[in-house]
Amino acid sequence: MERFLSRLYLALVGIFLAAPIVVVTGVSFNEKQNLAFPPQGFSFHWFAEIFVNPEWFRALVASVLLAITSAALAVAIALPLAWFLWRRVAPWARVFQLLGVAPFTLPPVITALGFLTFWATSGFYGQPWTAVIAHAIFFVTLPLVTLTLGFSSIDRSLTEAAATMGADDRTVFRTVVLPLILPYVVSGYAFAFVLSLNEYIVAYMTIGFVQETLPIKVFNALRYGYTPTMAAVSVLFVAVTATVFGLIARFGDLPKLMGAMSSKD
């Protein structure tokens, strides 16, 4: 009975979580251009549309480029900072750690508006790279958190041994620290990448009037009517997101990354 009830509860929440995705997936395979579930007919047409229609394709390219570059920049900011905090006794540097976590804890509209006023005042408003910097700062929290966790899990006696054997800081970093920290770099990058790909308001306030990313394009399409391409894009995004996290789980220890204790079995 107890077992049954807990299974039932998990199943109900599972249905709640899956239902919108199931319906959108169904809609995306509709043959005609209407909103119907269960789908009428079956067609991959709307998926092809993302790549064939120049407007959708341009948005796709813009989104992917933004995610690739901003995630890289976020890691480039987080990695030296996390290393420094781990390697040095420098209480003042905690300020930067706090700054790195701040944008993510505040409502996103704050960061978005901050960047809007900043780019408008400095005269760079609308340049594509402004969104790259904005996303990198907005999502720097994620690599910073995963990397801080990663560094704290490194056994200091390993680096001490290397130093005793005569390795300098640079050699220790390259041969000992980097291989140990690499999984955390990858997952930090993946987190920032996926979130950047899906982000709307910061992108909208920085480059929204000049360029459309996929979330912006979907929202604009939603305003002016309906096309099953939106459903196809959603399915594509869910698939990419789930694949990325699936890979993190496959190659890294996801429960540990999410803050559980190290493997129990």
Add this chain to the structure above:
Amino acid sequence: MRREPAHGLAQHLPVIFPGLMLTVFFIVPFGTMVLVSFFRRQQGGFYVPDFVLANYARFLTPFFGNVLAFSLYLAIAVAVVSLIVAVPFTYLIARSRRQTQVIWLVALLSILSLSEVIIGFAWSTLLSRTAGITNLLVRVGLMDAPKALVPGFGAVLTGMVYQAMPYAVLVLYPSMVRLDPTLTEAARTLGASPLKAFFTVVLPALRTTLIATLIMAFIFALGSYLLPQILGRPSHWTLSVLITDQALYQSNMPFAAAMAVFLVLVSLALVTLTMFVGKKLEA
């Protein structure tokens, strides 16, 4: 290699780039925004440097008061419902096999990182008349005709709980996993039912985490922007919508900035409150 203080420029080198980036691109934009909130709006779209409090005085209008009250009310509702759904759910996954945990975590992370646009679109489809859930109810005979459940407050609440729930689960998860299983075992041995053990042992042991989760879900919901627009009516629009509207469409940056500063103050006050309550409960 023990931790040592950094000496000289060379050893400080790694912190320079991150420090510079965060200062120039977070502190400065944030400061610009605070400054602009005191500027005077100029007809025709831009603003001139000044020091006026008029932008803040506008908060006192009934329209603004209504939007603020609704934003707070919505955020509280979302936080409470998310917590009620997430607590037993997290408890159950934290006690399941590691393999099962991983699958749930991947699913939750995927939903967590989904665009608000996509969540909004998915729910508006699910609650629509032509492709929605009511068609299913009609088919099994529970309803006479399919009906649109969107736009409406229920739709906004559902969509936002959907968005906030994974977030709540991931905040609860570490404490739930670390919870000593012998605690509940002891309660069971002493004759408590599983449900009673959950309410009298598990929940009190986690009260700090529960309050932290509640307030984090609240702040998260306070920042929602797209879902009230996609799933609700204009009367369901939140402060974030208003801020964006003022900044981009009414070209009133000073007022938008003042509202944003206000939103930061509310969020900070809540974070401080969380820490305070957390400390108090631990003591």
